[in-house]
Amino acid sequence: MDQRERALAEAFDGQAARFERAPVQTDPVALGRVVEFARLQPDSRVLDAGCGPGLVAEALLAAGHRVHGVDLAGEMVRRARERCARFGDRARFEQGSVSVLALQEPFDAAVSRFVVHHAPDPVAFIRAKAERVRPGGVVLASDHVTDPDGPAARWHQDIERARDRTHERNLTPGELADAFGRAGLSDVQLAEDGFDLDFDEWFDRGTPALPKAEVRARVLAGGARGFDVRARPDGGITIRCIRVLVRGVR
Ligand SMILES: C[S@@+](CC[C@H](N)C(=O)[O-])C[C@H]1O[C@@H](n2cnc3c(N)ncnc32)[C@H](O)[C@@H]1O
Structure with missing residues (x-):
């Protein structure tokens, strides 16, 4: 882990308990959408890159797949193991970075939810997932996205960073689809759906760089797609907010 990844791990260790209960993360309909959009063969071996507390992993396991979850944050990995214990050895979790994950037998699929906006190089992150999937395997990323309009995206970006010091950048839907193409994936498909955030719930589980009152005032002063x-x-x-699902084939 490099210095940036250690800071990310520390931030997520601190917010793991709140994250695991957050309505946006636990929504069963949204979790079902990830599983459905992936369209995996039965009993697939899936890499969950940046698995957090195992919510996506649990949905994949319940759908009959096997999951190997990787996360920088030790507390997230501990919670993922606990959450998915009932699946026995169909669920495995390890602490570490996706970019240095040892390449053993390739996976049938690699998924990630709400991780791309933490990656300093989104194409490298998608490529790291693709490299760990067999030819013909599926790569899927789901993330919240921003406005293609520059000033609106910058306003949004400043707020995200004020609320979470580990935030790198939200992509636009088109940028996320392009990242899949640039990572060498084909048959790229994208779907959008909306979700609501409550400002207080969202801010209170963040790792803020500015006081809440200041971020609140900034939020009320603008808007973005x-x-x-x-x-x-x-x-x-x-x-x-808008969340996109992007699926590509290696
Ligand atoms: C916003 S959380 C999402 C957790 C989970 N995917 C979910 O949707 O419930 C982002 C997680 O990605 C992890 N993460 C970010 N970059 C990573 C990387 N390069 N390798 C492994 N984990 C990473 C963080 O530690 C954090 O737990």
């Missing part, structure tokens, strides 16, 4: 802000009558804020 993928980060559409709605002030509620109860004083709260709902942010309408």
Whole structure:
């Protein structure tokens, strides 16, 4: 692990408990969409790259697949093992970086959810997944995305970084699909769906660089495709976000 990855691991160790309970992460419909969009052969061997507390892994295991999860954060790996213990040796988890994961028998598929925006080089991250999949295997990434308009994307980016010091950059939907092409994948397909974030819930499980009141004021001052802000009558804020699913074949 390099210095940046150690900082990422530390941040996710700290937010693991809240992350594991967050409505956006635990939503069974959204987890089902990941499994459905992947269209894997029965009993596939799947790499879950940046597995977090094992929510995606659990959905894949329940669908009859085998999962090898990898995550930088030790606390995330501990929680993933606990969550997926009932699947016995069909579920394996290890702490480490996807980019240096030892290449043994290639996987049938490699998935990741909400990880690309932490990667300093998204194409290298997708390629690292693709290299660990057999020819004809599936690579899937799901992530929240940003606006193709430059100023709107920069406003969104500044807010994400103010709320989470480990945030690198949200891609646009097109950039994520292009990253698959640049990583050498074919038959690239993309689907979008929306989800709602509650500002307080979201901010409180982050690793902020700025005080909450300041970030709140910034959020209320703008809007972007993928980060559409709605002030509620109860004083709260709902942010309408866009999550994309991209699937490619090695
Ligand atoms: C936002 S969480 C998503 C967790 C999980 N995929 C989910 O959707 O529930 C991002 C996770 O990716 C992990 N991560 C980021 N970059 C990674 C890398 N290069 N190798 C392994 N894990 C990574 C972080 O430690 C963190 O637990």
